[in-house]
Amino acid sequence: MSxxxxxxxxxxxSPLNTPKKSNLLLFGxxxxxxxxxxxxxxxxxxxxxxxxIHKKPTPIKIVKVDYPKRSAAVIKEAYFQTAxxxxxxxxxxxxxxxxxxxxxxNKTSFPLSNFHxxxxxxxxxxxxxxxISFVIIKFATLDxxxxxxxxxxxxxxDQQNKDGRKSIPLKTIxxxxxxxxxxxxxxxxxxxYVDKMIEHL
Numbered sequence: 001m002s003x004x005x006x007x008x009x010x011x012x013x014s015p016l017n018t019p020k021k022s023n024l025l026l027f028g029x030x031x032x033x034x035x036x037x038x039x040x041x042x043x044x045x046x047x048x049x050x051x052x053i054h055k056k057p058t059p060i061k062i063v064k065v066d067y068p069k070r071s072a073a074v075i076k077e078a079y080f081q082t083a084x085x086x087x088x089x090x091x092x093x094x095x096x097x098x099x100x101x102x103x104x105x106n107k108t109s110f111p112l113s114n115f116h117x118x119x120x121x122x123x124x125x126x127x128x129x130x131x132i133s134f135v136i137i138k139f140a141t142l143d144x145x146x147x148x149x150x151x152x153x154x155x156x157x158d159q160q161n162k163d164g165r166k167s168i169p170l171k172t173i174x175x176x177x178x179x180x181x182x183x184x185x186x187x188x189x190x191x192x193y194v195d196k197m198i199e200h201l
Contacts, residue, residue, distance in 0.1 A: 034101050034138045034145075038088065041186035045092075051191060053090030053097060085122040086133075092191060095198060096131040098123070099150075103138040109167035110137055112160055120157050123150045132197055136180070136190060137173065147193045148177035 035055070045051040064077035086100040100123075102114050126133040133150035148168075156168050178193040 034103050034136070035087075037182075037187045038101055038136065038190075041188045041190065042088070042090075044186040045191065051090060051092035051097070053088055053092065055088055056085065086119055092132075092194060093198070095194075096126070096129075097133075097194065098126045098131050099134045099136060101136045101138075103140050105141050106167075107139065107141055107170070109169050110139075110173060111167045112157055113166065115153075115157070120154065124154060127151070127154070130201070132194060134194070134197065136188070137177075139170070145180040145182075145188065146173050146177045147180055147190055148173050149197055152176045 039055060042051075042053045042055075045053060062075055062077075064075070066074045066076050068074060086098055088101070089096070089098045091097065100115070100119060102110070104110050104114065123133045127150055135148045135150065135153055137146045137148055138144070139146075152172065153168065156164065156172075158164075160166050178196065180188055180190055180193070183189050
């Protein structure tokens with residue numbers, strides 16, 4: 001089966017994309033990607049009845065299907081569509097959580113170009129409904145990880161349209177966000193800092 005990204009490139013399965021035997025194998029490790037680490041953390045939270053948080057599936061548009069026999073259908077061609085919201089959502093201690101996970105190789109700031117307009121509008125809608133919205137940002141080159149409340153992101157996003165800067169300074173993220181430290185279980189204990197956000201609601 002061939003699946004094409006929005007830019008027309010073909011997605012090919014590789015060993016890194018093969019399903020893992022168990023999410024438990026990721027516990028206590030720093031996974032291959034930020035997404036792996038968050039997924040492992042969410043699996044730990046779910047297994048321990050702490051929270052129910054899942055990654056939203058990427059929408060796929062199927063364009064060609066073969067029916068080799070009546071009881072089976074084989075997808076021959078499909079395209080990844082642009083996700084309309086954020087990466088993750090769920091519920092924790094009676095609160096709705098909605099967040100995005102992003103990585104950058106920049107060392108001094110986080111480019112706002114990493115976000116799409118529809119993601120920002122979705123975050124604004126969640127905040128309006130008193131949901132807990134934030135971004136987990138990984139500065140890959142610095143090997144630093146932060147949780148930044150959406151309020152700061154939304155402020156910088158709106159200001160860029162008024163001749164403001166096109167990125168969020170690392171110093172601002174350090175001041176208005178929370179630095180995350182990798183642990184054994186969960187791999188990324190981000191709910192510890194969500195608690196701090198809840199305190200200020």
